[in-house]
Amino acid sequence: MNIVEKIFQDHSENPVNRVEPGDIVNVKVDKVIMLDIAGLHPELLNNPPKKPFDRDKVAMIFDHFVPAPNVEVASGVSKLRKLAKRWDIENFFDYGRGGISHTFAAESGWFLPGRIVANTDSHSIAAGAYNMLSRGLGTPELMQVICTGKTWYIVGETIKVNLTGRMKGATEAKDVFLRMAGEMGDIPNTNIEFGGSGIGSLSVDQRAVISTMCAELSADFAVFPYDNVLASYLDGRSEAPYTPVAADKDETYASTIDFDMSEIRPMVAMPDHVAGNTKPAADVQGSRIDQATIGSCANGRLDDLASAARILKGRKVAKDVRLIVTPATQSIFLQADRLGYLRTIAEAGGVVTNPTCGACMGGHMGLLGEGDIAITSTTRNFKGRMGSRDARIYMASSATVAASAVNGYITDPGDMLEANSDE
Amino acid sequence: MNKVLKGKVWAFGDNINTDLMYPHACYTLPEEERPLHTMWANRPGWAQQVNSGDILVAGKNFGVGSSRPAASNLKGLGISVVVAESVNGLFLRNSVNVGLPVVSCQGVSGIVREGDTVTVNLETGTLIDETSGKTAEFRPLPGFLMDIIEAGGIIEVLRKNGYIDSNPL
Known part of the structure; x- marks a missing residue:
C-alpha cells in the first residue's frame, strides 16, 4: 500500500487487511476545523448539530472574511460565536488570533504524520506536506463529521511524482507546482505521492505550497513522505505522539512522473x-x-x-x-x-x-x-x-x-x- | 426518488469550476436568490432559462475548485442530474450531500448536443439521447452514496438520526 492507503487503513472504522483504489472507506477523523464561512451557510445556521462528537477535537478558526466586510458576514459569524459557546469549544480563534485555517493548524502542531483532519477549505490538501491527509469537504459534510467523528472516502489511484535536483536562482516552490500543473493537467479523483532525491532540499513550507496547490489539479490528496526535514519542523510544535507513514518498498503506482527542479524557471x-x-x-x-x-x-x-x-x-x-x-x-x-x-x-x-x-x-x-x-x-x-x-x-x-x-x-x-x- | 431521469440538456465545456456555479456574491444573498447567479461569469442569463428537470452535461474536470455549495445552486435551479466526462472529488461529495446525483460518463460530451432530450438511468448506468438515438454507459454511483441522495442529502440523514438541534442559531 502507498501512504494514502495506509492512513485510510489505520483510520478505518472496521478493520481492513488492505485498502485499494475503488474502495469506499469509512474512517474516524482526528480533528475537525470549522471556518467563519460556515456562518454564511443557512443549512448549518438553521440545522445546527446538537453537540460535537468530541468538543476537544473540534476547532473553529475565522479566516475567510477577516475582519467582517459587511453586515451579512458580521451577523453570520456572530451566530458561530454563539455556536462555539453552545458547544463549549475551547479551540476557537477569532480575528487576530489565528490565520488561514490549515496554515495556522500546521504552525500550531495540529498537523502530524498519519492523521486525518476534516476541514471545509478546499486547499486542506495542504496537509499532505506533513505526511497526513486532509481534503476539502462541504459544510453539510463537516456537520456530519462534527456529529459522528467519521466520514467516507473513495480511494483513488495514486501517481508518484519524483522531484529531483534543487531549485536555482529566482525559482520558488510555486514555480515547481506551475511546471507540474502545465505538464500533468487535471487529475480528478487521483492522489499524488511525492518522492525523489530532491525533496530533502525543500523546506516544509515549500512542500506545503506544492501540496496546497495540487487542489488545482483536482487531486484528492498530495502527500509527502516523512523525513528529517519534517521531523525537525515538528520538533517542539506538539507534545502529541505520532507515527510516520511510509509506502511499502515494492509499491507500484498508477504512473510515475519526474521533474528536475534545477531546470525549472519562474x-x-x-x-x-x-x-x-x-x-x-x-x-x-x-x-x-x-x-x-x-x-x-x-x-x-x-x-x-x-x-x-x-x-x-x-x-x-x-x-x-x-x-x-x-x-x-x-x-x-x-x-x-x-x-x-x-x-x-x-x-x-x-x-x-x-x-x-x-x-x-x-x-x-x-x-x-x-x-x-x-x-x-x-x-x-x-x-x-x-x-x-x-x-x-x-x-x-x-x-x-x-x-x-x-x-x-x-x-x-x-x-x-x-x-x-x-x- | 426516481432513478430514471428524462430531461432537456444544457451543454457545457471542460473545467466548469465552482466559482462559475456559485459566484462570490451568492454568499451574502438571500438563500432563494443564490441559484439565479449560477454561471454569472461564463454564461450570463443562463440560470433564468433553466427549467425544473433539465439535465446538465459537461466536459472533463467538472466542479474543480472550492467547497462552496455550487451543487446547491444547480439543484436550486431544478437540474435533476449532472453528467460529465469527469468530476472533481469535492464536487461529487458536495453534490451527493445535498441530494443531487452527478455521474462521470466518458464520451458523453461527444454524443449529446444542447437542447437534446436524454434519459439517464442511475440504476443501470445508461444514458440515451432520445434526439439522436445515441447511447453512453457510466458506472452507477455506489449504493452508499445513492442512499444519501435518496434521503435528500446528508443533513436529512443526520436529522433522522437525532443529531440536529431544533433550535436554529
Whole structure:
C-alpha cells in the first residue's frame, strides 16, 4: 500500500487487511476545523448539530472574511460565536488570533504524520506536506463529521511524482507546482505521492505550497513522505505522539512522473485555470498589469514576504499598479514585522493587510474591477473569482508578482533578484 | 426518488469550476436568490432559462475548485442530474450531500448536443439521447452514496438520526 492507503487503513472504522483504489472507506477523523464561512451557510445556521462528537477535537478558526466586510458576514459569524459557546469549544480563534485555517493548524502542531483532519477549505490538501491527509469537504459534510467523528472516502489511484535536483536562482516552490500543473493537467479523483532525491532540499513550507496547490489539479490528496526535514519542523510544535507513514518498498503506482527542479524557471499560469495552462514567465514578459497580489494559504508565508521584500528593497511599485500583500497567519505577520519585511513592502508603496483569505476568494481587501489585469501568487485564477468577471488573473510565485509590481508588467524576477543581491 | 431521469440538456465545456456555479456574491444573498447567479461569469442569463428537470452535461474536470455549495445552486435551479466526462472529488461529495446525483460518463460530451432530450438511468448506468438515438454507459454511483441522495442529502440523514438541534442559531 502507498501512504494514502495506509492512513485510510489505520483510520478505518472496521478493520481492513488492505485498502485499494475503488474502495469506499469509512474512517474516524482526528480533528475537525470549522471556518467563519460556515456562518454564511443557512443549512448549518438553521440545522445546527446538537453537540460535537468530541468538543476537544473540534476547532473553529475565522479566516475567510477577516475582519467582517459587511453586515451579512458580521451577523453570520456572530451566530458561530454563539455556536462555539453552545458547544463549549475551547479551540476557537477569532480575528487576530489565528490565520488561514490549515496554515495556522500546521504552525500550531495540529498537523502530524498519519492523521486525518476534516476541514471545509478546499486547499486542506495542504496537509499532505506533513505526511497526513486532509481534503476539502462541504459544510453539510463537516456537520456530519462534527456529529459522528467519521466520514467516507473513495480511494483513488495514486501517481508518484519524483522531484529531483534543487531549485536555482529566482525559482520558488510555486514555480515547481506551475511546471507540474502545465505538464500533468487535471487529475480528478487521483492522489499524488511525492518522492525523489530532491525533496530533502525543500523546506516544509515549500512542500506545503506544492501540496496546497495540487487542489488545482483536482487531486484528492498530495502527500509527502516523512523525513528529517519534517521531523525537525515538528520538533517542539506538539507534545502529541505520532507515527510516520511510509509506502511499502515494492509499491507500484498508477504512473510515475519526474521533474528536475534545477531546470525549472519562474512560471506563470495564464488566466481562467491552472491545470495545463502554464508558461515560463519569460514567455509572457511584458504583459501589462493593474494589480499584484501576494497572499493566501499557499503563498502568504514568511518565505513569500521575504521574497517580496528582497525585490522591493530600494524600489517602488509602478505608478499605475497597486500591490496588495496579505500574510497567511497572525504569527507570520508578526515575524515579518520583526524582520522588517512589512515595512519594506509598505515603503515601496504596497498595501499590507491583516491575515485573511481576503481577495483570493473574492471576499474583500483587493477585489478586481472591470477590465483589470492582475498577477497573483494566491491559489486560484478562475474567471470572476477575485471580483469582476471581466478581470484577467495571471498566477505566479510571490517573487514574480513583486517584480511585476515594480515594472508594471509581467516580469521574470531573476534579474531584479540578482541586482539586489549584488548590493 | 426516481432513478430514471428524462430531461432537456444544457451543454457545457471542460473545467466548469465552482466559482462559475456559485459566484462570490451568492454568499451574502438571500438563500432563494443564490441559484439565479449560477454561471454569472461564463454564461450570463443562463440560470433564468433553466427549467425544473433539465439535465446538465459537461466536459472533463467538472466542479474543480472550492467547497462552496455550487451543487446547491444547480439543484436550486431544478437540474435533476449532472453528467460529465469527469468530476472533481469535492464536487461529487458536495453534490451527493445535498441530494443531487452527478455521474462521470466518458464520451458523453461527444454524443449529446444542447437542447437534446436524454434519459439517464442511475440504476443501470445508461444514458440515451432520445434526439439522436445515441447511447453512453457510466458506472452507477455506489449504493452508499445513492442512499444519501435518496434521503435528500446528508443533513436529512443526520436529522433522522437525532443529531440536529431544533433550535436554529
